[in-house]
Amino acid sequence: MKQERCLFESLSFALESGKIMQVEGPNGAGKTSLLRIVAGFANADEGNVIFNGQSITDHYDEFATQLLFIGHKTGVNGQLTAYENVCHWLDVHGYERPTNIYEVLAKLGLVGLEDVPVRTLSAGQQRRVALARLWMNNAKLWILDEPFTALDKKGVILLQQQFAQQLSLGGSILLTTHQDLTTHFDDLKTLVLEYRH
Numbered sequence: 001m002k003q004e005r006c007l008f009e010s011l012s013f014a015l016e017s018g019k020i021m022q023v024e025g026p027n028g029a030g031k032t033s034l035l036r037i038v039a040g041f042a043n044a045d046e047g048n049v050i051f052n053g054q055s056i057t058d059h060y061d062e063f064a065t066q067l068l069f070i071g072h073k074t075g076v077n078g079q080l081t082a083y084e085n086v087c088h089w090l091d092v093h094g095y096e097r098p099t100n101i102y103e104v105l106a107k108l109g110l111v112g113l114e115d116v117p118v119r120t121l122s123a124g125q126q127r128r129v130a131l132a133r134l135w136m137n138n139a140k141l142w143i144l145d146e147p148f149t150a151l152d153k154k155g156v157i158l159l160q161q162q163f164a165q166q167l168s169l170g171g172s173i174l175l176t177t178h179q180d181l182t183t184h185f186d187d188l189k190t191l192v193l194e195y196r197h
């Protein structure tokens with residue numbers, strides 16, 4: 001049955017180059033929905049998403065080249081290996097295959113697991129395979145839905161370091177997470193969504 005609950009209204013925010021913003025709120029508040037709208041995967045009943053001064057709806061192809069989205073479901077193919085998953089993602093998004101794919105997978109703690117089907121890996125290892133994309137793109141905007149899910153402490157640190165790298169290059173990050181990021185990112189912006197009945 002279609003739900004008629006309004007998730008949010010009169011919502012307005014901006015994310016500048018080199019900045020990170022965390023969307024917070026209780027389960028069902030609309031965090032994922034908001035990320036999907038900003039990524040252009042879903043439409044809001046009203047309103048606009050502007051990227052570099054242009055409506056993403058009118059210039060979607062241009063926007064898509066600058067966007068990297070990793071959803072709550074990681075989007076990895078369990079039948080393919082870690083290496084194949086990375087290559088597939090690079091191919092689909094029009095990136096050249098870099099020579100350091102195995103190095104990136106090693107950095108992510110996947111040595112010896114590069115060539116087995118991803119479905120045989122643990123949840124945290126599968127997440128790491130998905131996150132390898134963050135080491136192989138030049139997208140200006142990363143939209144990440146719960147990227148820390150299932151990661152151990154080392155994985156969390158690794159990801160935070162890669163966030164810092166993205167920000168230092170002038171990229172931006174919009175994400176949901178239950179991780180406390182305030183100690184790592186001084187100028188973290190927070191957008192809080194309430195659960196509306």
Ligand SMILES: Nc1ncnc2c1ncn2[C@@H]1O[C@H](COP(=O)(O)OP(=O)(O)OP(=O)(O)O)[C@@H](O)[C@H]1O
Nearest residue numbers: 002003005007025026027028029030031032033034
């Ligand atoms: N595809 C959909 N069709 C209809 N309703 C949906 C759809 N996806 C989500 N919803 C509804 O929208 C509301 C917000 O869901 P959303 O996933 O955006 O919340 P969330 O804040 O990300 O929650 P969580 O913290 O549990 O991940 C929920 O009530 C959900 O049932």
